Amino acid sequence: xxxxxxxxxxxxxxxxxxxxxxxxxxxxxxxxxxxxxxxxxxxxxxxxxxxxxxxxxxxxxxxxxxxxxxxxxxxxxxxxxxxxxxxxxxxxxxxxxxxxxxxxxxxxxxxxxxxxxxxxxxxxxxxxxxxxxxxxxxxxxxxxxxxxxxxxxxxxxxxxxxxxxxxxxxxxxxxxxxxxxxxxxxxxxxxxxxxxxxxxxxxxxxxxxxxxxxxxxxxxxxxxxxxx
Numbered sequence: 632x633x634x635x636x637x638x639x640x641x642x643x644x645x646x647x648x649x650x651x652x653x654x655x656x657x658x659x660x661x662x663x664x665x666x667x668x669x670x671x672x673x674x675x676x677x678x679x680x681x682x683x684x685x686x687x688x689x690x691x692x693x694x695x696x697x698x699x700x701x702x703x704x705x706x707x708x709x710x711x712x713x714x715x716x717x718x719x720x721x722x723x724x725x726x727x728x729x730x731x732x733x734x735x736x737x738x739x740x741x742x743x744x745x746x747x748x749x750x751x752x753x754x755x756x757x758x759x760x761x762x763x764x765x766x767x768x769x770x771x772x773x774x775x776x777x778x779x780x781x782x783x784x785x786x787x788x789x790x791x792x793x794x795x796x797x798x799x800x801x802x803x804x805x806x807x808x809x810x811x812x813x814x815x816x817x818x819x820x821x822x823x824x825x826x827x828x829x830x831x832x833x834x835x836x837x838x839x840x841x842x843x844x845x846x847x848x849x850x851x852x853x854x855x856x857x858x859x
Contacts, residue, residue, distance in 0.1 A: 632714030751829030
């Protein structure tokens with residue numbers, strides 16, 4: 632079993648798209664953290680709370696993204712029990728068919744080569760420093776992974792987590808860099824599955840400001856997928 636988690640703060644259209652693209656994922660649980668979203672998004676998530684193997688919690692206390700990520704991951708483990716893997720994701724993502732099987736397979740094959748944290752999506756700013764060819768995919772080694780899409784064993788999380796505390800109502804506060812640095816300092820690797828099996832869909836952050844490299848993210852957006 633895989634414990635999938637997702638943080639949500641408004642962005643109704645992207646949230647709806649992300650969850651719909653997850654609808655046919657099997658052998659996984661989904662824990663959603665609604666962080667003070669507006670009524671439209673909140674009402675939509677309430678519908679998902681009635682789905683099997685989905686757990687929705689709401690946070691009303693102003694917290695940083697690092698603390699929120701820690702909260703939803705531990706809530707998933709508490710509510711569903713611990714699977715073999717945990718897959719923390721944000722709501723500005725689009726999941727391609729077969730994404731989870733691809734990540735699991737790539738993790739199992741790359742683990743013996745020193746990889747401990749994978750992503751289904753490589754941000755254009757994260758240039759590969761090496762490549763591990765696999766049967767249908769490759770794993771590109773990078774020095775940092777964006778938090779939109781990550782995948783690891785619970786053993787990795789317990790060894791190198793939690794995320795560091797970050798300021799309230801701020802994004803891009805480098806909790807991902809801090810977490811990744813702990814892994815690489817221990818002699819392990821970070822990698823992205825290529826081609827992408829998950830796509831980033833946000834061109835702006837939670838507060839409507841342009842995100843880093845938004846033009847490049849937009850250029851990678853698959854046809855028919857909302858990127859805004």
